[in-house]
Amino acid sequence: MTPAISAAIPGTSVDLNAWRASFEELQRRESAAAPGWLAGLRRRGWSLFEEHGMPRPDQEEWRFTSVAALARLPFQPALEPAEGQRPGDLLPPQAAAETGPRLVFVDGFFAPGWSRLEGLPDGVRVRSLAEVMKLPEPGLEPHLFGCAEVVDHGLAALNMAFFEDGAVVEVGAGVAVPEPIHVIHLASGRALQATFHLHHLWIAGPGSRIKIVEHYESAQAGAYVTNVMTELAAGEGAIVEHGRWQAEGLEAVHVASVQARLGPRARLVSHSISAGARLARHDFRSRMEGEGGETMFNGLYLGMGEQIVDHHTTIDHGAARCGSHQQYHGILDGRARGVFNGKIMVRPGAQKTDAKQTNRNLLLSRDAMVHTKPQLEIFADDVRCTHGATVGQMDADALFFLRARGMDELGARRLLMRAFAGGILDRVSIEAWRERLDREVTAWFESLEAPAAGSSAAAKELS
Amino acid sequence: MLEIKNLSAAVEGKTILQGLDLTVRPGEVHAIMGPNGSGKSTLAQVLAGRPEYQVLGGEVRFLGMDLLALKPEERARAGVFLAFQYPVEIPGVNTAYFLKSALNAIRKHRGQEPLDAMDFLALARDRMKLLEFDEKFLSRSVNEGFSGGEKKRHEVFQMAILEPALAILDETDSGLDIDALRIVAAGVNRLRRPDAAQVVITHYQRLLNYIVPDVVHVLLGGRIVKSGPPDLALQLEERGYDWLIEETAAPARS
Numbered sequence: 001m002t003p004a005i006s007a008a009i010p011g012t013s014v015d016l017n018a019w020r021a022s023f024e025e026l027q028r029r030e031s032a033a034a035p036g037w038l039a040g041l042r043r044r045g046w047s048l049f050e051e052h053g054m055p056r057p058d059q060e061e062w063r064f065t066s067v068a069a070l071a072r073l074p075f076q077p078a079l080e081p082a083e084g085q086r087p088g089d090l091l092p093p094q095a096a097a098e099t100g101p102r103l104v105f106v107d108g109f110f111a112p113g114w115s116r117l118e119g120l121p122d123g124v125r126v127r128s129l130a131e132v133m134k135l136p137e138p139g140l141e142p143h144l145f146g147c148a149e150v151v152d153h154g155l156a157a158l159n160m161a162f163f164e165d166g167a168v169v170e171v172g173a174g175v176a177v178p179e180p181i182h183v184i185h186l187a188s189g190r191a192l193q194a195t196f197h198l199h200h201l202w203i204a205g206p207g208s209r210i211k212i213v214e215h216y217e218s219a220q221a222g223a224y225v226t227n228v229m230t231e232l233a234a235g236e237g238a239i240v241e242h243g244r245w246q247a248e249g250l251e252a253v254h255v256a257s258v259q260a261r262l263g264p265r266a267r268l269v270s271h272s273i274s275a276g277a278r279l280a281r282h283d284f285r286s287r288m289e290g291e292g293g294e295t296m297f298n299g300l301y302l303g304m305g306e307q308i309v310d311h312h313t314t315i316d317h318g319a320a321r322c323g324s325h326q327q328y329h330g331i332l333d334g335r336a337r338g339v340f341n342g343k344i345m346v347r348p349g350a351q352k353t354d355a356k357q358t359n360r361n362l363l364l365s366r367d368a369m370v371h372t373k374p375q376l377e378i379f380a381d382d383v384r385c386t387h388g389a390t391v392g393q394m395d396a397d398a399l400f401f402l403r404a405r406g407m408d409e410l411g412a413r414r415l416l417m418r419a420f421a422g423g424i425l426d427r428v429s430i431e432a433w434r435e436r437l438d439r440e441v442t443a444w445f446e447s448l449e450a451p452a453a454g455s456s457a458a459a460k461e462l463s
Numbered sequence: 464m465l466e467i468k469n470l471s472a473a474v475e476g477k478t479i480l481q482g483l484d485l486t487v488r489p490g491e492v493h494a495i496m497g498p499n500g501s502g503k504s505t506l507a508q509v510l511a512g513r514p515e516y517q518v519l520g521g522e523v524r525f526l527g528m529d530l531l532a533l534k535p536e537e538r539a540r541a542g543v544f545l546a547f548q549y550p551v552e553i554p555g556v557n558t559a560y561f562l563k564s565a566l567n568a569i570r571k572h573r574g575q576e577p578l579d580a581m582d583f584l585a586l587a588r589d590r591m592k593l594l595e596f597d598e599k600f601l602s603r604s605v606n607e608g609f610s611g612g613e614k615k616r617h618e619v620f621q622m623a624i625l626e627p628a629l630a631i632l633d634e635t636d637s638g639l640d641i642d643a644l645r646i647v648a649a650g651v652n653r654l655r656r657p658d659a660a661q662v663v664i665t666h667y668q669r670l671l672n673y674i675v676p677d678v679v680h681v682l683l684g685g686r687i688v689k690s691g692p693p694d695l696a697l698q699l700e701e702r703g704y705d706w707l708i709e710e711t712a713a714p715a716r717s
Contacts, residue, residue, distance in 0.1 A: 395551070395553075396515070397551040398551050398553045398556075400511075400513055400514070400535060401547065401550075401551045401553070402553075402556075402561070402565075403512075403534070403535040403536045403539070404511045404512070404513075404535050404536075404538075404539055404544075404545055404547075405539055405561070405562075405565035405621065405625070406536055406539035406540050406565045406566075406568040406569045406572075406625070407536060407564055407565055407568055408536050408568070409534070409536065411564075412536075415556055415561070415564075416553070416556070418555070419553065419554060419555025419556045419604075420555065422555045423554070423555060426555075
């Protein structure tokens with residue numbers, strides 16, 4: 001089945017041999033100590049990578065998000081923690097300030113010294129994936145790379161072949177975790193031209209409640225790739241709130257895949273706030289496998305300069321009476337480009353599906369651009385599916401109104417942007433995190449270049 | 464206080480105001496009437512500084528300043544207030560937050576200390592009574608979900624908070640039923656001050672039963688063609704504008 005592979009990665013000019021050498025090195029290193037299940041997963045991952053190759057612009061799912069630049073660079077996997085890590089001095093003050101339990105990863109590996117796990121209730125088990133990977137029987141079989149669909153492109157396959165560490169969180173049946181758990185990944189700036197293959201796995205038992213927030217930040221500027229997959233399994237009636245704050249440095253590439261499976265009456269609320277990286281690609285999938293499940297995907301993406309920020313979502317209604325609600329807002333300036341592709345799949349028998357999808361975009365410059373596309377595949381007849389997308393400029397009437405009441409133009413523009421962002425941020429129930437996001441987003445607004453004088457008039461003429 | 468000389472202005476390439484003159488003194492209330500398309504709203508927008516309107520000629524002095532050289536926010540801080548004909552809804556912008564920010568921007572310009580949340584609320588409650596404006600609106604987004612009448616009342620409420628030297632009310636009566644009209648007009652009347660002026664733009668004489676102007680002006684073809692005592696509004700109500708169109712056109716023909 002696997003097509004013959006030439007020395008180049010399909011669709012790119014990259015020499016596959018470098019990647020193959022890394023993979024062989026990893027296998028050699030692990031051969032003695034690693035349990036069989038791990039080697040099996042890796043081999044499957046590698047063969048899937050050979051099959052998919054690097055994502056190419058001629059693939060529909062990657063049309064607007066070219067990773068060609070990424071493929072040309074020697075982003076070798078980080079196979080072990082960098083030498084001489086002294087994490088304490090790198091942790092950005094904002095990340096350090098997150099109160100409550102936190103797991104910190106630096107350059108792809110767990111940093112126990114900065115992590116803080118006390119105060120978690122009984123029934124919650126938190127481990128690093130590296131620790132789990134040593135076990136002959138990790139007991140995670142149905143969940144780790146739990147379904148074939150999670151590997152739907154070459155970068156996901158690379159994650160499967162090279163994953164080294166991540167957060168494994170298991171919450172027992174009926175356990176409510178009061179405080180959010182923060183999972184913080186930090187690029188130190190010392191491991192340049194590296195790819196960090198992180199893999200998180202969170203299992204929320206039946207009737208449990210948990211909130212987890214992922215953070216991705218850079219301590220220093222530099223080029224690297226974060227290639228992370230998060231698998232999340234919510235048992236019957238579990239309630240999960242999940243957040244992502246993506247603030248990688250502007251030379252970094254961030255590729256993320258969030259793969260959720262929901263049991264009957266389970267509820268997932270997930271917020272993706274993305275402001276960093278020169279290229280950020282997010283694939284979010286929720287598979288609702290039991291009746292009465294509910295998925296809310298919220299997203300706020302901010303782009304300036306030459307940034308590309310892409311959200312591909314898939315809501316898979318696999319059972320009756322499930323609800324899904326997606327709301328994504330984008331603010332793009334400069335020559336930034338946004339992509340939103342929202343797929344809603346309603347499987348046969350998934351009657352009484354209620355699915356809603358909204359994507360709104362605010363373009364602050366003439367050169368900013370967004371590609372937005374709904375994708376509905378409906379195989380049941382008693383369903384309600386709605387979708388809508390808007391692309392617009394700053395509301396000239398609102399801007400003038402605020403100025404005519406005495407607010408200066410810059411302040412008025414920021415207030416309107418904040419209001420637009422608030423449509424997403426206000427949905428976050430984790431108060432301390434929402435307040436931090438508010439500050440981060442406000443700082444982002446303040447970092448925008450002031451528009452040229454008379455630009456609102458020019459915008460009006462254009463419209 | 465306000466002196467407009469030979470003002471011409473265009474929007475979207477179309478010239479609307481064509482040599483308009485108007486003088487307003489402190490304490491006065493002026494009504495501007497005229498048929499659709501005569502330039503009433505254009506005058507209001509130009510005075511407030513809407514960027515889409517281009518001033519082609521003439522000058523406007525306000526309290527000794529060259530008004531046309533100021534940005535909209537500078538005009539607001541200097542004391543110009545426009546009550547909008549079509550108040551805009553701004554989802555996500557809290558009314559109390561917006562109004563406190565606006566007031567404090569103006570207070571800063573006046574060299575006054577900013578009001579804190581408590582003082583602002585006390586002021587807001589006091590001014591709400593003027594307009595029978597419900598406190599619940601303060602915690603909502605600006606104009607979002609407000610009825611037409613509530614939006615107009617909200618405009619006058621903002622005027623009551625900001626206490627402008629010159630208030631321009633652009634068809635504040637349109638879309639109001641008689642009870643709402645009475646409340647709004649009573650509010651405007653109570654905001655009259657010897658050192659402040661009001662310019663009331665209206666299509667109908669009805670409003671002027673409640674807000675009694677010192678002078679009525681008729682705007683036609685982008686110019687004020689006739690000014691007179693309040694009775695003039697009644698004449699217009701009876702006779703329409705056609706007689707004035709003929710009267711003003713006549714000298715040109717001869």
